[in-house]
Amino acid sequence: MKIEELLKNKREKIIAIAAKHGANNVRIFGSVARGEADEKSDIDLLIDYCSERRSSWFPLPLIRELEALLGGKVDIVTEQGLKDRIRERVLKEAIPLGEMIPNACGIF
Numbered sequence: 001m002k003i004e005e006l007l008k009n010k011r012e013k014i015i016a017i018a019a020k021h022g023a024n025n026v027r028i029f030g031s032v033a034r035g036e037a038d039e040k041s042d043i044d045l046l047i048d049y050c051s052e053r054r055s056s057w058f059p060l061p062l063i064r065e066l067e068a069l070l071g072g073k074v075d076i077v078t079e080q081g082l083k084d085r086i087r088e089r090v091l092k093e094a095i096p097l098g099e100m101i102p103n104a105c106g107i108f
Contacts, residue, residue, distance in 0.1 A: 014069065014098075017069065020065075029045075030090075043066075
């Protein structure tokens with residue numbers, strides 16, 4: 001199964017896992033977003049997070065759970081964590097995985 005198909009088929013689970021860990025507004029960027037991914041490509045995700053719900057281990061538990069679901073390497077970054085030299089490109093190519101969850105900090 002191609003990585004794009006895997007993401008499409010697991011979209012709702014990815015969003016639910018992200019929300020469970022206090023993350024929201026999940027967006028795909030990098031080779032997957034550009035349609036250049038192959039079976040060895042990692043999955044780059046840009047997220048927003050609720051600092052009130054974030055554990056001191058964040059984003060490690062989120063990454064581990066997503067890697068188990070998707071069967072491959074997942075990289076997580078927030079907009080604040082983007083380096084200046086790639087910020088514009090990442091924000092331009094980022095594709096939303098789903099709708100933003102209103103009040104994500106207070107849903108649990």
